[in-house]
Amino acid sequence: MQSRMNVISLLMTLLCFCGTSTSCPSGCSCNVNRTDCSDLNQLASLDSILNQLPFDTSYLNLSNNNFTTVEPGSFSNFSILLHLDLSRNLLSTINPGCLSNLSSLLHLDLSRNLLSSLSPSSFSHLNNLEVLDLSENLLARLPVNLFSGLGSLRELVLRDDRLKELNPDQFKGLTELRRLDLSFNSLSSVPTHLLDGLQNLVWLSLMGNKLRTLQQTSLEPATALQHLLLEGNPWNCNCNLISLKHWLEWITYTGGSVDSANCSLPANLHGKDLRTIPMEMFRHCYPLYLETRNPSAADGHQVPPGSAGDCMRQRYRTVSVRRATATVVVAGVVCGVVCVMMVVTATYGCIYAMLMAHEQQQLIEGNSQQQQPLMVAKEPEQDEKEDLMPTIGKGAEAKECVGWMAFPPEVCV
Known part of the structure; x- marks a missing residue:
């Protein structure tokens, strides 16, 4: 029994090492479970590199090697691979089944290739994939069910892929998606139901496309959206953008961030940010x-x-x-306050005027009492008047009469 168990364990070990190597491929750098085979100086086929890879490789960088094809089953022996970088090659297509055994893959980078078409089943078995980068390729259209099996995908990059249109069901099933980059394509519209089911989407970029209008109903399904990039589109700021303006204001009010959505039309609004245009x-x-x-x-x-x-x-x-x-x-409040102040002022003015008049009256009465003489001169009696009257003569008497201006002229005759 013991010998049988030893044989079984030996067979399992041989099966694990079958088709793989514990050495590092020529020109690559290997560090624990990370293998970097980017920018190889000599021309090397993908199969020759994969046949020499350590069996426990979880990070594999194959960027910038001018690979043109990936054959089905190429990665069949690397079931624990977590990160695969095939960017900056000359890949024109991804054959169905070439990635079918990478069920544990978390990060796949196929950017900066020459991919012009993809099979609907290209990523069908990558159930645990979290990041997929397909940027800077020649993908004018995408199969409707291309991402249907990627239930764990959190980030999808489709930047600069020459996309002209998207199917309303293009991202159906991506319930865990948080970042979606559709920038620098040729999209002229966004389907109404494109974001349906993306309730966890937080970041969306539509910058650098050909969008002239965008309906609020196209963005409403993404209830968690907090970052939206819209710059670089020829927005036509007419009546059709009113709903978008309201939605952008709401996102900003709730703490989200939106970059500038500058108008191209009409001419009187050219260059103005849609968010800052008055509703009038x-x-x-x-x-x-x-x-x-x-x-x-x-x-x-x-x-x-x-x-x-x-x-x-x-x-x-x-x-x-x-x-x-x-x-x-x-x-009404201002007028009421003003009226009350006017009444108070008038009342105060009247009271002040009465007090001043009373004080003036008292002052006048005091002054009049001070100006009365203390003793009144008595008029001379009749006898004294006769004694004081001078004797009237012809010469001196006339001169004396001239000095007395109080007498009438008849007295001086």
Whole structure:
């Protein structure tokens, strides 16, 4: 029994080492379970490198080697591989099954190649993959179910891939996705249901595309979105961007970050950031916007209070009208305060005038008492008057009469 167990263990060991090597491939650097075979000076085939790799390799860098193909089953002996870098090669396609045995792979970098097409099953068995980088390739279109088996994917990079359109179900099933990079492509629209199911998406880049408009409903499914990049698109800031403007304001209000969305059209708004344009610039859009949300209101029917149409009407009124109630209240308070102050001032003025008049009256009465003479001169009696009257003569008497101006001229005759 013991000998049989020894034979079985020997067979298992041989099977583990089958097709692999414990040495480091020529031109590569190996450190524990990390192998770097990038920028090899001599031309080497991918198969020759893989046949010499240590069996316990978990990190493999094969970038910048001008590899043109990856054959099916090339990585079949590296089931514990966690990181694979095939960037900066000349890969034009990924054959189905070439990555099928890498179920433990966490990071796959296929950027800066010549990939122009991918099979729907290219990544079907990478159940634990967390990061996939397909940037800077020639992928004008992607198969609808390309990412359907990547339930653990957290970051997907599709930057600078010449993408012209995306299917609404393109990212269906990526429930753990947190970062999505679609920048520097040729996207002219974003499907309404593209982000459905991406409730964990936090970071999204749409910069450098050909987007002229973007509906709020296309972004609403990403309820956790906090970082949005929109710069470098020819935005047409007309009535169709009102909903996007509101959504951007809401994201900023809730603590998120949005870069600039500069308008290309119309001419009077060229170069202006959509977020900073006053809502009054879009007041002409209110009938059209209300018609799209509530057609009955556009036909002249009364909009019931509290309905969606009434909410839109209240939102799209001009600032002066929307704030009329607050203005009336503030004006009433200010006018009341002013009136009270005027009454107090008038009352104080009257009291002050009365006090001053009373004081002036007392002052006048005091002065009049001080100006009265202490003794009144008595008039001379009749006898004294006769004694004092001089004798009237012809010569001296006339001269004496001239000196007395109090007498009339008849006395001097």
